[in-house]
Amino acid sequence: GTGSTSFSVVWTLGGCPSTTPSDIQAECGPPRRWHFSFESWAQGRTYLPPTLAAMGQYAPVNLGSGGYTGFQGLFVMSPPSVASQSSTGLPLTYFSHYNASWFRPQRFAIVVGEVNLSRLSRCSESVNSAYPLLGQEYYDATGDKDGVELQDGRNILKCWEDKWWAAPPCRGNVSDCVAVVTG
Numbered sequence: 001g002t003g004s005t006s007f008s009v010v011w012t013l014g015g016c017p018s019t020t021p022s023d024i025q026a027e028c029g030p031p032r033r034w035h036f037s038f039e040s041w042a043q044g045r046t047y048l049p050p051t052l053a054a055m056g057q058y059a060p061v062n063l064g065s066g067g068y069t070g071f072q073g074l075f076v077m078s079p080p081s082v083a084s085q086s087s088t089g090l091p092l093t094y095f096s097h098y099n100a101s102w103f104r105p106q107r108f109a110i111v112v113g114e115v116n117l118s119r120l121s122r123c124s125e126s127v128n129s130a131y132p133l134l135g136q137e138y139y140d141a142t143g144d145k146d147g148v149e150l151q152d153g154r155n156i157l158k159c160w161e162d163k164w165w166a167a168p169p170c171r172g173n174v175s176d177c178v179a180v181v182t183g
Contacts, residue, residue, distance in 0.1 A: 010051055013060035029058040046133050076109070084108040098178060100169045106178050112164055113175030123159035132156075144168060 011021065016028035052059040076092045084105065085091040092098070098105050127134065128151075135148045135156040147168065148155040157165045160174045170177035 010048065010055075010060065014055045014058045016055075016058070024055055024058060028055065032060070046137055047131075080108045080110075100177075106176060110179045111175065112166075112170075112177050112179050115164075115179050115181075117161060117163045120163045122162045123157060123165065124162060127165070128156040128159075146171065 011028070013032050014028050015030050015032055016024070021027040048062065052062060081092040084097075084107075087108070088103070090097045090103065092105055092108060097103060132154070135158075136154060138157065139145065139148045139155045147158055147165070149158040150156075159165045160171075164174060166174045166177060
């Protein structure tokens with residue numbers, strides 16, 4: 001495959017050499033019938049049906065759920081998590097421990113202000129283009145109109161400096177928020 005995302009797995013299973021084939025008929029197929037994916041993240045329920053429809057005859061067969069619901073997780077390097085647990089009793093391995101209303105995890109982790117933004121892709125070239133439905137899904141789930149912006153008739157994530165999407169509690173001072181990087 002061309003990457004480690006669930007989206008690239010679907011295209012790879014369809015016999016496509018790229019996660020964004022410009023011509024499915026010319027670039028993809030035949031589907032790989034003896035390979036499978038055990039999990040699909042990245043809003044699989046939303047992106048999978050239209051992607052399979054677009055792939056037509058090259059679409060891999062969706063055999064359905066294996067019966068185990070996946071939840072998104074967070075991996076934190078050991079030193080900050082151990083420092084937090086030693087100091088406060090709370091490791092940085094659970095989302096609830098990042099609640100800025102009662103805990104300051106930035107005492108133990110890198111904050112956005114310490115990140116060299118010139119080394120990051122622009123949101124318009126990364127998350128908003130790779131996951132075009134994410135902004136709408138976020139808005140539908142939260143109702144947070146300040147976390148998205150309308151562009152070309154669809155909601156996309158609204159990024160600070162076009163580099164960083166900030167959660168609602170961070171928007172008042174983005175540079176002091178814990179830096180969580182995905183990719």
